[in-house]
Amino acid sequence: RRLCPGVRISAWAAATYAVMPILTGAVGQGRVGTIGVAIVLPWAASAALSMGDASLERRRRGLWRTILGLGVVVAFAPALGVLVVLAAIALPALGGRAVSRWERVLLAVVPGLMSLAWLPTLVHHPQAGLLEAGRADYRIPHPDVWHLLAGSSGGPGAAPWWLIISLSGVAVLALIRQQTRRPVARMWSIAAAAAVGAAVLTQTRVDLPGLVDPVRPWPGAFLLVMSAALIGAVALAAHGLVGAFSGVSFGWRQPVAAVGLLGALMVPVGGAVWWLVHGTDGPLERTRAQVLPGYLTELGANGRTGATLVIRGGNGAHGDRVTYRVVRGTAARLGDEGLLAVSEPDRDLTRAIAGVFAPNGVRAPATLAARGIAYVYAPAPVSPTVTGAFDAADGFESASAPRPRTRTWQVVSPVSVDALDHRGDVSRPILALLQVIVWVGVVVMAAPSRPQRLEGGGVA
Numbered sequence: 001r002r003l004c005p006g007v008r009i010s011a012w013a014a015a016t017y018a019v020m021p022i023l024t025g026a027v028g029q030g031r032v033g034t035i036g037v038a039i040v041l042p043w044a045a046s047a048a049l050s051m052g053d054a055s056l057e058r059r060r061r062g063l064w065r066t067i068l069g070l071g072v073v074v075a076f077a078p079a080l081g082v083l084v085v086l087a088a089i090a091l092p093a094l095g096g097r098a099v100s101r102w103e104r105v106l107l108a109v110v111p112g113l114m115s116l117a118w119l120p121t122l123v124h125h126p127q128a129g130l131l132e133a134g135r136a137d138y139r140i141p142h143p144d145v146w147h148l149l150a151g152s153s154g155g156p157g158a159a160p161w162w163l164i165i166s167l168s169g170v171a172v173l174a175l176i177r178q179q180t181r182r183p184v185a186r187m188w189s190i191a192a193a194a195a196v197g198a199a200v201l202t203q204t205r206v207d208l209p210g211l212v213d214p215v216r217p218w219p220g221a222f223l224l225v226m227s228a229a230l231i232g233a234v235a236l237a238a239h240g241l242v243g244a245f246s247g248v249s250f251g252w253r254q255p256v257a258a259v260g261l262l263g264a265l266m267v268p269v270g271g272a273v274w275w276l277v278h279g280t281d282g283p284l285e286r287t288r289a290q291v292l293p294g295y296l297t298e299l300g301a302n303g304r305t306g307a308t309l310v311i312r313g314g315n316g317a318h319g320d321r322v323t324y325r326v327v328r329g330t331a332a333r334l335g336d337e338g339l340l341a342v343s344e345p346d347r348d349l350t351r352a353i354a355g356v357f358a359p360n361g362v363r364a365p366a367t368l369a370a371r372g373i374a375y376v377y378a379p380a381p382v383s384p385t386v387t388g389a390f391d392a393a394d395g396f397e398s399a400s401a402p403r404p405r406t407r408t409w410q411v412v413s414p415v416s417v418d419a420l421d422h423r424g425d426v427s428r429p430i431l432a433l434l435q436v437i438v439w440v441g442v443v444v445m446a447a448p449s450r451p452q453r454l455e456g457g458g459v460a
Contacts, residue, residue, distance in 0.1 A: 002049045004235040012268060013235045016167070017042070019271030022151055022223045025158030032334065033132025034220035036076035041228060044069025052097045057449060063103055064445035070107065071114030071442065077132040077221035078122075079201065081112055083193055090189075110442065116435040120428060125342050127206045130217040135337045136206070148198055151227035153220050159278075163270040164227070166263035171230040173260045174237035187233035191226045198222035210343040212323055234264060292327060293402050296375055306374025306415040309353075314383035322386065324353055326373060346371065357389045365395025369413035380405035 001010045017023075026034040047069055050062025074081045088107035091099050122129050147153065149168055150161035171191070174184045198219035207214040296308050313322040325340070326349075352367035368376075376396065378386050380403060387407055390396050396409040 002046045003232055004239045006239050009235050009238050012264065013231050015268035015272070016231050016264075017228060019159075019268055019275055020151065020224070020227050021159035021161065021164050021271065022153050022220055022227060024271070024275060025153040025156070026220055028156050028158065029153075030134060031132070031153075031218060031220050032134035033076045034218075034224055036133060037073050037080070037221045038224055040069050040072045040076070041224065044073060045228075051099065051103070059097075061446060061448060063106065064442055067106060067110045068442050068446045070111040071439075073221075074111045075115050075133075078115070078118075078129040079132070079197065079217065080221050080225070081129070083197060083222070083225065084108065084111055086193060087190065110438070113438045114435065114442065116438065117428060117432040119431055121342050125208055128208060128342050130201060130204060130206055131215075131338075131341065132218065132221055133335075133338065136208070136211060136215050136217075136341050148195065148202070148219075148223070151223045151230070153218070153223060159271055159274045163274060164267055166266045167227065167230050167234070170260045170263040171233045173256060173263075174233045176256065177237045180237045180239070183236050184233045187229045187236065191229035191233070194222045194226035194229065198226065208341045209345060210339075210341040234260075238264075292377060293400075293406075293408070296377060296408070306411075306417055307372050308375040308377050309368060309373045311353075311376060311378045311386055314385040322353070322357070324349075326371070356393045357385070364393060365411050365413045368411050369415045372415060372417050374411055374415045375399065376409040376411070378407045379403075382407045 001007075004010055004013070022034065023038055025031070026038070044066055047062050047065035050058050051066065053059050053062060070084050074084060085108045088104045091104060091107070147161045150165040151167070152158055152161040152164055171184075171188070175181060175188070177184070201217040201219040201222065203216075205214045205216055292308055292310070307326050307328040310325045310327055311322060312324070348367060349371055352364040356364045376390060378390075382405060390407070390409050391398070395412045397412055399408040399410045401408045
C-alpha cells in the first residue's frame with residue numbers, strides 16, 4: 001500500500017509475494033535465512049519509503065527503521081550486505097527528495113555493525129559471509145537458468161518454475177508504459193543486481209573447515225529480492241492503467257495489457273493452488289531433535305561427566321571415510337550449524353580417531369579423555385567397520401545402547417572435563433558488547449518520539 005495506493009493492485013502484490021516458489025521451497029527445505037529475509041524485507045522497504053516524507057521527524061524515523069530492518073536482513077543473509085551497500089550508494093532520491101550523503105553512509109555501514117560480533121569469524125573465514133542462516137551442507141540440485149529467470153530455487157517443496165516465469169514477462173511489459181518507466185526501471189535495476197548476485201553464488205564453491213565437502217551457497221535471499229523487485233515494477237506500472245485506457249480508442253496497448261493481466265494473475269492463483277495441493281512437501285518433518293540417547297543427554301547435561309563423540313560413516317564397500325562430532329549432552333539447537341561450519345577440527349583428535357581404525361590405536365582413549373570425551377556413540381545404521389574397530393581397540397568398554405542397530409562405548413581413561421570449557425577469542429565479548437550498544441541505539445532512534453505538549457495560553 002505504501003508503494004502503490006490501489007487496493008486491488010496491492011492485494012495482488014501481497015498475494016504474489018506470499019506464494020512465490022522461492023518461499024515455498026524455503027519453507028519446505030527449512031531455509032531459515034531466506035524465510036527471515038522474506039518476513040523483514042517488506043517492513044524494511046516500507047520504512048525506506050518514509051525517508052521521502054515531507055516531515056523531518058518521519059524522515060528521521062524512517063531512516064533508522066530502514067537501518068533496523070536491513071540489519072536483520074544482513075544477519076539472516078550476510079551476502080545481501082553487498083547489495084545493501086550498492087543500493088545505498090546508488091540511491092538518488094525517495095519521494096522526490098534527494099537522499100543526503102550522511103544518510104547513504106548510515107544505510108551502508110550501520111546494518112553491518114549490527115552483526116559486529118561476527119567480525120572475527122568473517123576475518124578468518126571470509127567465505128562464511130556467502131552462507132545464509134541455516135544448514136550449509138544441505139545438498140539439493142542448484143537452480144538452472146530457467147529457475148533463476150523465474151526466481152525459483154528448485155528442489156523439494158518449491159513450486160515449478162513455469163508457475164512464476166510469467167512474472168518476468170509481465171515485468172518486461174511494465175517498461176512499455178512511459179508514465180511509470182523511470183520507477184519501473186529502478187525496480188528492474190534492483191532485480192538485475194539481485195539476479196547477478198544469485199548467479200554468482202550458484203557458481204561459487206565454499207570450503208570451510210567444519211564442512212566435510214565444499215558446498216555452493218544457496219541463492220534464495222537474492223532470488224527473493226529479485227522477485228520482490230519485479231512485483232514492485234508490475235505494481236507501479238499497473239497503477240492507474242484502467243484510467244489511462246478510458247476514453248482512448250482501441251489499439252495495440254489493450255491486447256498487451258490483457259496479456260499482462262492474465263500473466264500477472266497466473267502467479268498468485270497458480271502458486272496458491274499448487275500450495276493447497278502439495279502443502280510444504282519437503283525433507284523436513286516434525287520430530288524431536290535428539291542427537292544422543294536419553295541417558296547420554298542427561299549425563300552430558302550434568303556438566304561433570306564429559307562429552308560424547310558421535311561417529312558416522314564407514315558403510316562403503318571399500319571403507320568410506322568416517323565423520324565425527326563432539327556433543328555435550330544437549331540436543332541440536334538452531335544456530336549450531338553455523339558454528340560447526342567455521343569450527344577448526346582438532347587435528348590431534350582426528351589422528352586419534354583415525355588410529356582406532358589402525359594398528360596404532362592404543363593411544364586413542366587417552367587423547368579422547370584429555371579432550372573431555374567420556375563416551376563414543378554410533379547411531380543407526382552403525383557400520384561393521386566402526387563396530388569392529390572400537391570393539392577391538394583397547395581402552396573402550398561397550399555400554400548400553402537402547403536404540404536398535406546403535407552402539408555405545410565408554411572411555412576407560414579418566415576424563416578431563418575442564419577441557420570442554422573452551423575459551424574463544426578474547427575480542428568477541430568486547431565486540432558483542434559494542435554490537436548490543438549499536439542495536440540499542442538503532443532501536444531508540446527508530447522508536448517514535450514522544451509528543452510535545454504546548455504549555456501556556458493565548459488565542460490562536
